[in-house]
C-alpha cells in the first residue's frame with residue numbers, strides 16, 4: 001500500500017477531484033480527515049472509505065473562516081496520533097470581470113484560493129515537523145501557468161499559489177517537508193458550472209455546463225476534459241514517499257493543454 005501508516009487532511013474533499021483523490025489515498029492505506037463545507041457530502045466520502053475497510057472521519061466547515069484551520073489539524077492529530085500530509089484542494093473561480101470588478105468577489109476568491117490554504121499550512125507545519133517531515137500539496141491550475149483571458153483574476157491567484165508552493169518548498173526542504181502543486185487543466189466537475197454561472201462572465205453567456213466542459217476539453221491535445229481520478233493519481237504520487245525527491249514542483253494534469 002502506497003500510503004500505509006500515513007495520516008492526513010484533504011480540503012474540498014466532498015466532490016470532484018478532491019473526492020476522487022481522497023478515495024484513492026484511503027484505498028492505498030491513508031487515514032484521512034475529509035473536510036468540506038458540504039458536511040453530508042464529506043460524510044458520504046467517509047462512509048465509502050469505511051465500507052471499503054479504510055479509516056476516515058469528516059469535518060463539515062466553511063474554510064473561509066481562517067480560525068478553523070488550527071482546529072482541523074488538532075482534530076486530525078487527536079484522531080490519528082500524527083499528521084503526515086495536507087492536501088489544500090480548495091479553490092474558487094473568482095470574478096471573471098476586470099473592469100467593473102466587484103471587490104467582494106475578489107476578496108472571496110483570495111480567501112478561498114490563497115488565505116485558507118496558507119492558514120491550513122501554517123497550522124500543519126509544526127505537526128509535520130514533529131513527525132520528522134511530511135508532504136503538503138496545493139491544487140493550483142494550468143490557468144496559473146499560462147494566461148487565461150477567461151479568468152485573469154483566477155490566473156493571477158493560481159500563479160500566486162504556485163509562487164507560494166515554490167517558496168514554501170525551499171523554506172522547509174531541510175526539515176523534510178515537501179511542498180508541491182497539481183495544476184489541473186479542464187476537468188468535468190461541478191466547479192465547471194461555477195465558472196459558467198459567474199454573474200460577470202460574458203464569454204460563456206448562454207452556455208450550459210456540458211458545452212463548457214466540451215469546449216475547454218476540446219482545447220487540450222487529447223481533445224477531452226479530465227476525469228477527477230486523473231488528478232487523484234497525481235496527488236497520490238506527490239503525497240506519497242515515491243515523490244521523496246520532489247519538492248517545489250507544479251505538475252500539469254491537462255491532457256497536453258500546455259504542451
Ligand SMILES: NC(=O)c1ccc[n+]([C@@H]2O[C@H](COP(=O)([O-])OP(=O)(O)OC[C@H]3O[C@@H](n4cnc5c(N)ncnc54)[C@H](O)[C@@H]3O)[C@@H](O)[C@H]2O)c1
Nearest residue numbers: 012014015016017037062063090091141184187189190191
Ligand atoms: N474543475 C476544473 O476544471 C478545475 C481546473 C483547474 C483547477 N481546479 C481547482 O480544483 C479545485 C476544486 O475543483 P473541483 O473541480 O474538484 O471542484 P468541485 O466543484 O467538484 O468541488 C469543490 C468542493 O469544494 C467545496 N467548497 C467550496 N467552498 C468551500 C468552502 N468555503 N469551505 C469548504 N469547502 C468548500 C464544495 O462543497 C465542493 O465539495 C479548486 O482548487 C479549483 O480551483 C479546478
